[in-house]
Amino acid sequence: MLTVKNVEFIKSVASADALPADGLAEFAFIGRSNVGKSSLMNMLFNRRNFVKTSKKPGKTVLLNYFSVNGSFYCVDLPGYGFAQRSAAEQQLWQRLIERYLTTRKELADIFLLLDSRLPRQANDTQMMEFLDFHKIRYTPVFTKTDKLSRNELAVLKQKNPGVLTVSAVTGAGRDELLQHIENRLSFSE
Numbered sequence: 077m078l079t080v081k082n083v084e085f086i087k088s089v090a091s092a093d094a095l096p097a098d099g100l101a102e103f104a105f106i107g108r109s110n111v112g113k114s115s116l117m118n119m120l121f122n123r124r125n126f127v128k129t130s131k132k133p134g135k136t137v138l139l140n141y142f143s144v145n146g147s148f149y150c151v152d153l154p155g156y157g158f159a160q161r162s163a164a165e166q167q168l169w170q171r172l173i174e175r176y177l178t179t180r181k182e183l184a185d186i187f188l189l190l191d192s193r194l195p196r197q198a199n200d201t202q203m204m205e206f207l208d209f210h211k212i213r214y215t216p217v218f219t220k221t222d223k224l225s226r227n228e229l230a231v232l233k234q235k236n237p238g239v240l241t242v243s244a245v246t247g248a249g250r251d252e253l254l255q256h257i258e259n260r261l262s263f264s265e
């Protein structure tokens with residue numbers, strides 16, 4: 077199975093013309109602010125606070141590129157639903173992210189993170205409808221499963237068969253996520 081041997085922060089991108097041009101496959105991580113994107117990436121990388129996490133969501137609109145084993149990228153996208161963003165920042169977010177998601181050929185998959193404790197939030201639905209409308213494939217990932225009881229987790233899995241469930245705290249779901257990435261990489265070769 078795919079093992080993470082080496083992770084490198086490459087750069088933060090603020091505009092489409094600064095995206096890497098080397099053609100490597102990339103996996104985007106997207107979701108509401110605070111859903112656990114950065115924590116999940118750290119868990120995947122086996123690194124502590126390598127991808128910045130915080131209780132206070134940052135409002136900078138940047139795509140953060142991490143190279144894994146020199147063979148693909150993981151991209152930390154700025155979260156949606158960040159209430160303190162100004163209208164101008166919100167518009168910047170929308171323009172950059174929507175353009176990225178609809179035009180980026182290197183995208184091997186989009187991990188759409190959902191908080192396993194919460195019912196589907198309106199902005200999650202909006203993002204899914206946007207992706208569906210543009211026929212862009214994505215993979216839902218339920219986060220923070222350590223906060224669920226065994227029974228709640230069983231119900232979640234029953235309602236969403238085959239879906240990825242992860243905990244950045246316990247490392248649950250890491251192998252499945254790596255397997256998923258490996259499958260996508262071998263399809264896109």
Ligand SMILES: Nc1nc2c(ncn2[C@@H]2O[C@H](COP(=O)(O)OP(=O)(O)O)[C@@H](O)[C@H]2O)c(=O)[nH]1
Nearest residue numbers: 109110111112113114115129130220243244245
């Ligand atoms: N219990 C638990 N807390 C988590 C988990 N993942 C993230 N968190 C917490 O949720 C908050 C937001 O996490 P972060 O990774 O910064 O979310 P992001 O805004 O989506 O990047 C932080 O306080 C994390 O410690 C998880 O799997 N389990």
Ligand SMILES: [Mg+2]
Nearest residue numbers: 113114128129
């Ligand atoms: Mg983050």
